[in-house]
Structure formats: C-alpha cells, structure tokens
Amino acid sequence: MKKLTLDDLRKLREEQKNSMSKRESEGKEIEILIGMGTCGIAAGAKESFSALLDEIEKKGLTNVTVKQTGCMGFCDSEPTVEIHMPGMPDVIYGNVKSDVARKIVEKHIIQKTLLNNLIQDKPSTDILGKKGA
Amino acid sequence: MHYSVCDYLTDIVQNSVEANASLIFVDFKEDEQFISVSVSDNGHGMDQEKLNKALDPFYTSKTGQRTRKIGLGLPFLKQATQNNGGIFEIKSDTAVGTSVYFCFDQKNIDRPPIGDLTACLLTLFGFKASSYELVVNRSYKDIGYTLTKSELEEILGNLNSVTALLALKKQIMSFEQEINGGKQ
Numbered sequence: 001m002k003k004l005t006l007d008d009l010r011k012l013r014e015e016q017k018n019s020m021s022k023r024e025s026e027g028k029e030i031e032i033l034i035g036m037g038t039c040g041i042a043a044g045a046k047e048s049f050s051a052l053l054d055e056i057e058k059k060g061l062t063n064v065t066v067k068q069t070g071c072m073g074f075c076d077s078e079p080t081v082e083i084h085m086p087g088m089p090d091v092i093y094g095n096v097k098s099d100v101a102r103k104i105v106e107k108h109i110i111q112k113t114l115l116n117n118l119i120q121d122k123p124s125t126d127i128l129g130k131k132g133a
Numbered sequence: 134m135h136y137s138v139c140d141y142l143t144d145i146v147q148n149s150v151e152a153n154a155s156l157i158f159v160d161f162k163e164d165e166q167f168i169s170v171s172v173s174d175n176g177h178g179m180d181q182e183k184l185n186k187a188l189d190p191f192y193t194s195k196t197g198q199r200t201r202k203i204g205l206g207l208p209f210l211k212q213a214t215q216n217n218g219g220i221f222e223i224k225s226d227t228a229v230g231t232s233v234y235f236c237f238d239q240k241n242i243d244r245p246p247i248g249d250l251t252a253c254l255l256t257l258f259g260f261k262a263s264s265y266e267l268v269v270n271r272s273y274k275d276i277g278y279t280l281t282k283s284e285l286e287e288i289l290g291n292l293n294s295v296t297a298l299l300a301l302k303k304q305i306m307s308f309e310q311e312i313n314g315g316k317q
Binding site: 009 | 135136139140143144147205206249252253255256259260272275276277278279284285288289291293294295296298299300301302303304307308311
C-alpha cells in the first residue's frame with residue numbers, strides 16, 4: 001500500500017514557526033467554541049467551522065483556538081458559536097451559518113463590535129452546571 | 134438528522150470520547166464496491182442489557198458534554214445501513230470498550246454521500262475533552278494515510294490553535310487530492 005507521509009506538514013510547520021514568532025506576542029488568546037452536537041452537525045456546524053477557519057486565515061489571525069463542544073441546549077438556534085476574548089464580553093451566537101461565521105470574525109473579533117441580533121441568552125441551568133469541562 | 138458518512142463517523146467518535154476512552158482507532162476504507170468504517174475504543178463499554186437498549190431510538194446514557202443527547206445516532210446509522218443493504222455491527226464489553234463497524238454498498242442508490250472528510254477529520258482531532266489518543270487510517274484501495282493525534286501534536290503543538298488546524302487542513306486536503314487523482 002502506498003503510504004502518504006506527513007513530511008509536507010513538518011515542512012509547513014517549520015515555515016510557520018519562522019514567520020509566526022513575532023505575531024504570537026501580540027495579545028492573549030481568543031477562544032472560539034463551536035457546538036458540534038447532533039443538532040449542530042445537522043444544522044451545518046461543520047460548514048460554519050470551515051468558514052471560520054478560512055476567514056481567520058484570510059485575516060491573518062494567529063492567536064486563536066477553536067474547540068468543538070457538545071450541544072448547549074440551543075438546538076433551535078444551531079449552529080452556535082461561543083467566543084471568549086479579552087476586551088469583549090463572553091458571548092454565545094446562534095444561527096451561525098457560514099456567512100455569519102465570517103461576519104463574526106470581521107465584526108466581533110476584528111472590529112470588537114457585537115452582532116446584537118444573533119446573541120443567545122446564557123444556557124439553561126442544567127447545562128450551565130456541567131459546562132466548562 | 135445525519136446525512137453523510139462523515140456525520141455518522143463524527144457521532145460515533147464523540148460517543149467514544151464521552152465513554153472516557155483514552156485510545157480510539159478509526160479505520161476508513163473505500164473502494165469501488167464499499168465504504169467501510171470501523172471505530173474501536175477502550176472506553177467504559179456497555180453490558181449486554183445496555184447494548185441492547187443502545188440500538189433503541191431515544192435511549193441515551195446522557196452523560197458527558199452532550200447533555201442534551203437525543204439517542205438516535207446508533208439507530209439511524211443501523212437503519213441507513215439496512216436501507217442500503219450494507220452491514221452494521223456493534224460489540225461492547227465493560228472490561229474492554231466498544232467497537233462499531235458499518236459498511237455501505239457503493240452501488241446501491243441509498244448509499245449516503247461521504248461528506249466533507251477534511252472538515253470531519255479536523256473535528257475528530259479537536260474535541261474539547263480530556264485527552265485521548267486517536268489513530269485514523271484512511272485508505273482508498275492501495276493508497277492511504279494514517280493520522281495519529283500524538284504525532285500531530287508533536288509536529289503542530291496544540292491542535293485547537295487555528296494555525297495548527299489550518300496546517301492540518303492543508304495536509305489532509307493534499308492527501309485527499311492525491312487519493313481522488315487515483316479514483317479516475
């Protein structure tokens with residue numbers, strides 16, 4: 001069997017390290033959590049995830065982590081995206097289709113402006129207790 | 134509900150992560166006749182009674198991150214393989230873990246699409262959970278690749294960082310292009 005190797009990945013990482021060491025000192029990390037429960041997947045969370053990554057790459061942001069979580073209880077507003085970043089309140093956005101995901105990067109992260117009409121209330125108490133694992 | 138093979142795969146691997154597995158093996162094989170996927174873990178497993186119930190719609194252990202689980206993942210997967218004339222098998226033991234195998238007949242009209250395998254694989258390596266080792270073997274006939282979470286972490290660092298995800302995405306896309314080149 002022809003086994004494809006990770007050599008290209010190693011090379012890419014070396015190149016990234018060289019160009020990134022300046023940028024990483026620019027400010028604390030931004031954390032994005034994307035709901036990837038069954039409801040999220042059914043509503044297109046994977047496409048939103050791809051759009052988020054793509055837009056973050058286009059804008060050249062490097063101090064960002066993206067994690068997948070389970071359902072937060074907003075099944076009727078999936079896909080949901082939660083953002084924690086210095087200088088902005090912690091927010092959960094709902095109905096985050098791919099185009100909205102891109103707007104979040106542009107407006108919330110870069111322009112530090114809330115997208116008010118998409119903010120969800122906090123999760124219900126049974127989930128709030130278990131959240132943050 | 135779930136639409137593509139990748140959706141089913143994400144769902145089953147999430148089950149493994151939530152069963153506190155420290156080791157998960159995924160084997161994704163494709164040829165002109167079949168798409169076959171197996172997911173094996175060393176999580177807490179199920180006794181025979183729970184295993185029987187697991188295939189019942191709306192039964193769920195409701196633990197872990199997905200506190201609003203519905204309990205339809207396995208029943209829908211089993212139904213999808215039945216509609217397609219494929220195969221579905223699940224084995225579990227509380228001393229060992231759980232193993233799920235499913236296979237779709239490519240020539241049957243009810244074969245679900247594969248879906249976006251690149252996005253799926255990125256998701257599998259990035260769950261916000263306690264640490265787990267994940268090994269994914271992906272092959273199309275006699276060409277394939279293996280992704281191992283610990284090896285990727287060694288090369289890329291934290292797999293949740295966007296820079297790592299983007300690098301991994303490029304690598305997987307290049308693998309898939311090579312495989313798709315071989316499909317013609």
